[in-house]
Amino acid sequence: MTPSAGTVDAVLAVAGAGIRVAPLVRPRPGGFVYDPDEVALVAADVREIVRRGAGGVVVGAMTREGRVDRDAMRRWIDAADGAEVSFHRAIDVAPDPVAIMDELTELGVHRVLTSGGATRSVHGIGVIGELVARSAGRVEVMPGGGVHVEDIARLVALGVDAVHLSARVDSGDAAPSGPGGGVTGFDATEPRIVAAARAAVDRAVRSAA
Secondary structure, three states: OOOOHHHHHHHHHHHOOOOOOOOEOOOOOOOOOOOHHHHHHHHHHHHHHHHOOOOEEEEOOEOOOOOEOHHHHHHHHHHHOOOEEEEOHHHHHOOOHHHHHHHHHHHOOOEEEEOOOOOOHHHHHHHHHHHHHHHOOOOEEEEEOOOOHHHHHHHHOOOOOOOEOOOEEEOOOOOOOOOOOOOOOOEEEOHHHHHHHHHHHHHHHHHHO
8 A cells, every 4th residue: 555654754765865766656455446536645645755755656547447547547647747657566457468558658657567467477477478578668567476586587587677576574473463453463574585586686687698
């Protein structure tokens, strides 16, 4: 979901000027068909996040027919005011994700995050490869979804521009949450997995050179 203003500020402070931060802007769980109030909310969040210094945002909206919601995307791209706009895994619910690449190119989307319609990106390699071919360098393709370090070489070999992974582990927190706190425990990012993923990317790029 959309991070809080405090979270955005904290991440920007840690990242510094050399790293482009692109928060996910998503108003609720569930599907990607949004009503006018939700579209307006996302636009307001996009403006505020960019105002705070983010270099991009990650958004996505679909119609009930499985096409890109062009009106919502235009509004959010305008709200980003020049910051990079990435289209998230809403593309994975499309009946024809490859055809959608042309729409996203016309809209001016910078990057597409996708698992190729699979639960794990490594199982959607065929579709991801088609997306890379269809984009022809016009839109960056970033595989994401259930990515493990050992998957990275196969994904990079497709010619993708970047790889996304959560690198998460169970925090081990066992404090009771009670009836109002939801499921006990939470996930946390593991720095060692992040470092291993970066090393795997570097190895794969060298091998492809």
